[in-house]
Amino acid sequence: MARSVQVKTPSTFTEYKILLGKDLRREFRTKEMLTSMGIYSILVLVVYGAALSQSSQGVDVLQMSGGLLWALIVFTSLLGLNRSFEHEKENGCLDGLLLVPMDRSVIFLAKATSNLLFMLVVEVIAVPLYFFFFLTGAPVSDSWPLLVWPLIVGTIGMAGIGTLLSTITVNTRGKDVMLAVLFIPLIFPLLYACVSAATVVLVGGDWQTTYLTSLALAGGYDVIMLLLSWVLYGYVISA
Amino acid sequence: MPASDVQTDQATDQPADQPAILVDHVSKIFGSRRAVDDLSLSIPHGAFLSIFGPNGAGKTTLLRMLATLSRPSEGRIVLGGIDIKEHPEQAREHVGLISHRSMLYDDLTAYENLMIAARLYGVENPDARVRKLLDAVELSHRSMDVVRTFSRGMTQRISIARALVADPDLVLLDEPYSGLDPHAVDVFDQIIATVREGRTFVMVSHDMDKGLAACSHVLVMARGRKAAFAKKEEIDFDAFSAFYKKTVGMGVA
Secondary structure (H helix, E strand, C coil): CECCCCECCCCHHHHHHHHHHHHHHHHHHHCHHHHHHHHHHHHHHHHHHHHHHCCCCCCCHHHHHHHHHHHHHHHHHHHHHHHHCHHHHHHHHHHHHHCCCCCCHHHHHHHHHHHHHHHHHHHHHHHHHHHHHHHCCCCCCCCHHHHHHHHHHHHHHHHHHHHHHHHHHCCCCCHHHHHHHHHHHHHHHHHHHHHHHHHHHHHCCCCHHHHHHHHHHHHHHHHHHHHHHHHHHHHHHHC | CCHHHHHCCCCECCCCCCCCEEEEEEEEEECCEEEEEEEEEEECCCCEEEEECCCCCCHHHHHHHHCCCCCCCEEEEEECCEECCCCHHHHHCCEEEEECCCCCCCCCEHHHHHHHHHHHHCECCHHHHHHHHHHHCCCHHHCCCEHHHCCHHHHHHHHHHHHCCCCCCEEEEECCCCCCCHHHHHHHHHHHHHHCCCCEEEEECCCHHHHHHHCCEEEEEECCEEEEEEEHHHCCHHHHHHHHHHHHHHCCC
16 A cells, blocks of 8 residues: 555654653643652651651651651552553543554553653652651661662662553553552562662661662562563553 | 645555455454454445444444454454554554544644654654644644643544544544534534545444445444445435334344
8 A cells, every 4th residue: 555645664762752752741731640649648758757656656767767668659659650541541542552553562661661750750759758757867877878779670660560550450440449459469579679678778787788689689570570561561452 | 624735645556456444254252242243344445434333233343453453353354455463563554543532632732642643653744744734624723722622523623633644545433423513523524525535434423324425335233243235326225224223223133
């Protein structure tokens, strides 16, 4: 078949840039995800404040700080991931993307990248607030700047697997619950590794071995799950 | 709509030996239900096929399979010589879909929506193409407004422009009149008439008058099966009308 409009198949990277640009532009305009995730993270901090203020005599917050921080990140991310495909579902936009002659895994890469960026932006706001409210005056280890690596590695993994799962659950009844039910068990190894790495760099002591092992585990998880998500995405989104 | 704007975009050089659409013993099975059941038909290039049938007859399921949005459970579909199971991406290059759902992002402007589509399809000089299409659907003056502010009719016109952005040979219309006021219906018909030549159309509609006025071929479906299939000139309209009412009323054929 021939046509009068000249068409040249764009490169995968160009397709990725177009789709990522679309998500960023849309979010920049509506601020839907960033606002809801930001407010939610602050509310979780308020709840933490209420819960911990009742037991300040008996609980060493620093020892729990890695876990509390990751609980905040996981729940905030879940909220964002649940919304990430909402606007694709509206008006059948996802069908519009599926009609385009391109490898469908590009949709995954672009959506996972935009989710990652939104999650990181919220973390840039929420993590300093968490430090300010709960770790001010606590004997935090000098190694605390290394917290940035488990945060990045953990968020990459959550954005990747979360994007795949939110694609699966977007058309299901009770998708909010369904995403959480699938997401939390699947990211458990990553969460465990990231909580370990975060806790040891905040508490200090002999932290190097645990930190590096945990980070290696989290990195390995990311590589395997991202590759798996990428390979499976075409099938998942078509189904 | 300035006809000259779009008439230069007509698809050409269709292979004479290949039908535009070949549906060969196609079934679509959801669980234990056969939404489309052993359907076969052949549509020549340039034809306009109107598909009628009661709700749940399998019309939209068939259209989604033709659009490569859904895979046949059995059988094969060949679009202009391209088997959609073996070469789905190649087939997609030639298909445009206009649905009652706009496939447009509400928070992006009409221009942005069309530019995204044009760039994803790899249209050379996408800006010129998009501006030409906006002119064609008479919405250049609203090109920088977000789609959320558009009426249903205006959204549908942008949706048509989106579907035509890569100059498809096959245009699929899924209940395109749904929710349109009479003026918007007239505008829609005018646009479709202008881009009609050289392209193959398939339209699913409950509006029998509209469907029969536009078509060259008619397919009536019931319970996923082909209840009737004929060229328009072969149809006795009174008999067809009675048959269609019986089919829709009873849900069987």
